[in-house]
Amino acid sequence: MAKGSADRAAAGPWRLALRRLGHNRVALAFLALFVLIVVFVLAAPLWANDVAHTGPNETHTLEKINVNGEQRDVVDPSGKPIGPVWFGAGGKFFLGADSRLGRDEMVRLMYGGRTSLMISIAAALITTLLATVFGLLAAYYRGWVDPVISRSMDVLWAFPVLLIAIALGITLAVGGLQLGPIHISGGSLWIPILIIGVVSVPYMARPLRGEALSLREKEFVEAAIAQGAGAGRIMFGELLPNLWSTIIVFSTLNVANNLLLESALSFLGVGVQAPNASWGTMIATGQELITSAPLLTIIPGTMILLTVLSLNVFGDGLRDALDPRSKVRLEARAGVAEPEGTAV
Amino acid sequence: MLRFILRRLVGMVAVLFAVSVLTFLIFNVIPNSDPAQRMAGKRATPELVASITKEWGFDESLPQQYVTMMKKIFTGDVISYEGRENVDEKIAEGIPPTFSLCIGAAVLWMFFGILFGYLSAVRAGGWLDRVLTAVAVAGISIPVFWLAAILLNYLAYQAGIFPSYGYVALTADPLEWASHLFLPWVTLAILSIGFYSRVLRSSMLDVMNEDYVRTARAKGLSERRVMGRHVMRNSLIPIVTLFGLDFGALLGGAILIEAVFSLEGIGQYTAEALEHQDLPPIMAVTIFGAFFVVLFNALVDIAYAYLDPRIRLGESAQ
Numbered sequence: 001m002a003k004g005s006a007d008r009a010a011a012g013p014w015r016l017a018l019r020r021l022g023h024n025r026v027a028l029a030f031l032a033l034f035v036l037i038v039v040f041v042l043a044a045p046l047w048a049n050d051v052a053h054t055g056p057n058e059t060h061t062l063e064k065i066n067v068n069g070e071q072r073d074v075v076d077p078s079g080k081p082i083g084p085v086w087f088g089a090g091g092k093f094f095l096g097a098d099s100r101l102g103r104d105e106m107v108r109l110m111y112g113g114r115t116s117l118m119i120s121i122a123a124a125l126i127t128t129l130l131a132t133v134f135g136l137l138a139a140y141y142r143g144w145v146d147p148v149i150s151r152s153m154d155v156l157w158a159f160p161v162l163l164i165a166i167a168l169g170i171t172l173a174v175g176g177l178q179l180g181p182i183h184i185s186g187g188s189l190w191i192p193i194l195i196i197g198v199v200s201v202p203y204m205a206r207p208l209r210g211e212a213l214s215l216r217e218k219e220f221v222e223a224a225i226a227q228g229a230g231a232g233r234i235m236f237g238e239l240l241p242n243l244w245s246t247i248i249v250f251s252t253l254n255v256a257n258n259l260l261l262e263s264a265l266s267f268l269g270v271g272v273q274a275p276n277a278s279w280g281t282m283i284a285t286g287q288e289l290i291t292s293a294p295l296l297t298i299i300p301g302t303m304i305l306l307t308v309l310s311l312n313v314f315g316d317g318l319r320d321a322l323d324p325r326s327k328v329r330l331e332a333r334a335g336v337a338e339p340e341g342t343a344v
Numbered sequence: 345m346l347r348f349i350l351r352r353l354v355g356m357v358a359v360l361f362a363v364s365v366l367t368f369l370i371f372n373v374i375p376n377s378d379p380a381q382r383m384a385g386k387r388a389t390p391e392l393v394a395s396i397t398k399e400w401g402f403d404e405s406l407p408q409q410y411v412t413m414m415k416k417i418f419t420g421d422v423i424s425y426e427g428r429e430n431v432d433e434k435i436a437e438g439i440p441p442t443f444s445l446c447i448g449a450a451v452l453w454m455f456f457g458i459l460f461g462y463l464s465a466v467r468a469g470g471w472l473d474r475v476l477t478a479v480a481v482a483g484i485s486i487p488v489f490w491l492a493a494i495l496l497n498y499l500a501y502q503a504g505i506f507p508s509y510g511y512v513a514l515t516a517d518p519l520e521w522a523s524h525l526f527l528p529w530v531t532l533a534i535l536s537i538g539f540y541s542r543v544l545r546s547s548m549l550d551v552m553n554e555d556y557v558r559t560a561r562a563k564g565l566s567e568r569r570v571m572g573r574h575v576m577r578n579s580l581i582p583i584v585t586l587f588g589l590d591f592g593a594l595l596g597g598a599i600l601i602e603a604v605f606s607l608e609g610i611g612q613y614t615a616e617a618l619e620h621q622d623l624p625p626i627m628a629v630t631i632f633g634a635f636f637v638v639l640f641n642a643l644v645d646i647a648y649a650y651l652d653p654r655i656r657l658g659e660s661a662q
Binding site: 151154159166174256263264268283287290297298304305308316 | 359362363366367370371374375376377382481482484485486487489490491493494496497498501502592593594595596597599600603604614615618619621623626627629630633634637638641
């Protein structure tokens with residue numbers, strides 16, 4: 001025990017956290033799963049060009065393919081797409097075709113995953129940036145700044161997340177968006193990114209503000225002010241470094257929530273717009289054929305489930321590693337801190 | 345107490361106003377195109393666009409437009425240009441299925457959320473805790489509409505255990521009502537069950553380490569009494585607060601679930617409007633939904649302050 005604490009005194013907090021994370025096999029296993037999924041979606045162009053020889057939006061409605069020497073319709077006369085042929089056609093239509101349009105399901109799954117993950121991660125970056133800046137400004141200036149920021153967050157918070165995202169999704173999908181000199185057209189991926197990024201801000205800004213406010217009262221901030229440090233130095237040099245661990249945990253879990261929100265929006269037709277694939281739009285397409293071809297629904301949904309699960313479990317592991325207090329309190333009994341407030 | 349209620353109601357009115365302004369901005373100002381054109385839907389003719397512009401006053405000043413929009417929504421004067429129906433009437437028709445869905449899901453979610461959270465806290469570290477924690481994490485990671493579609497396919501279309509379509513009024517046939525709503529209830533509740541059991545578990549573990557729990561045990565109270573009287577009562581506080589915040593948010597989930605199960609409620613109406621890019625219904629649902637959430641939160645806060653004096657005292661001390 002004595003040796004252990006001597007080690008601990010020597011190592012920095014980040015190192016300690018990393019070490020704790022290293023002991024959490026479950027969290028690491030799910031991190032590995034997430035990395036695998038990322039590799040899978042990044043390999044999309046390779047698979048599309050070298051194996052399937054088709055793009056994600058290319059239709060093959062009236063074509064026939066040679067499956068193990070047998071000629072088969074990609075879409076049969078009744079409109080039913082071909083099921084999984086695995087390597088029967090040299091990798092073409094590995095998971096079959098997606099709908100009566102006869103697009104390659106596997107290629108769409110990979111490109112769709114790219115789109116879903118890209119939207120979720122980009123939106124999480126926007127949320128994190130805005131929430132951190134708002135939290136720091138509110139905590140540093142207090143006065144009139146804090147109530148203005150907090151009340152604006154309350155108004156956003158008053159809407160059910162999905163409802164406000166839908167409202168923005170439908171109006172922007174129809175009309176597009178003009179941000180100063182930048183025009184974003186209705187079908188652009190930036191629309192779901194911005195919507196998801198903005199509507200999630202209160203869920204991260206509130207806890208960050210709370211933590212920044214309590215840090216603001218600490219002696220080291222007082223000391224920095226006494227040394228003549230300015231606003232920027234206090235916010236970004238003193239407060240921010242102490243918020244990093246919270247920011248990292250929240251943004252990891254935020255990516256998971258964003259994936260669910262993106263899939264819900266796309267499922268309702270106000271997220272990613274046709275013909276682009278995302279896992280959510282693929283479920284929407286697949287659902288129309290669920291009685292005859294249930295795999296077209298099951299596969300993209302399973303990908304969402306696995307990705308969100310891997311991020312949630314890894315995020316929890318990160319939280320335990322970065323904020324071990326919950327474990328110490330319980331004398332090394334399994335500890336779980338409260339999860340992020342979420343509603344989809 | 346009266347002072348608290350007054351303060352809370354004034355705050356509520358301010359939020360309602362802000363919410364209505366934000367909705368107005370989302371629909372009429374932020375997007376980059378003619379609002380009348382958007383509202384007219386996919387089959388817009390120049391005459392229709394011109395008449396909408398006049399009806400909604402889109403050629404007038406923004407504050408005037410805001411007043412017109414609110415007046416129309418709250419006097420029941422909004423017409424869908426796609427289906428030609430009165431939007432407020434359609435929403436009123438959708439209330440029974442949507443509330444049946446949300447209330448039933450809330451009952452399931454509170455019951456199982458508390459049960460699972462309690463079991464995993466008292467068995468913290470054991471195998472039951474591990475299993476329940478895994479179930480909870482899976483529950484918050486599932487796309488609910490996807491699960492709904494799969495259950496609908498296998499349990500309704502294929503196995504025929506549950507009806508696959510529509511809503512039956514409770515007053516018409518309670519048994520049919522429940523069997524039509526069973527799968528929607530379960531799928532809508534799953535996310536919250538996972539979330540709440542985790543919150544309750546950590547809150548109970550915190551409370552179990554408090555001194556007064558040790559005191560209760562030390563003075564020889566039975567384990568049952570310690571858990572019931574001391575631990576559970578205090579651990580449920582965050583759950584009740586969250587419930588007030590989250591119940592209104594079920595409306596969002598209801599859109600997805602109703603769309604899958606064709607429940608003929610507000611959610612399905614919204615999903616259909618989205619499919620046709622028919623804006624007036626979505627505008628009305630957005631504002632009514634947000635108003636409902638704000639009102640419900642205010643009521644929960646007041647009830648809560650009545651039950652817990654610390655809250656109203658803390659508030660008036662500020």
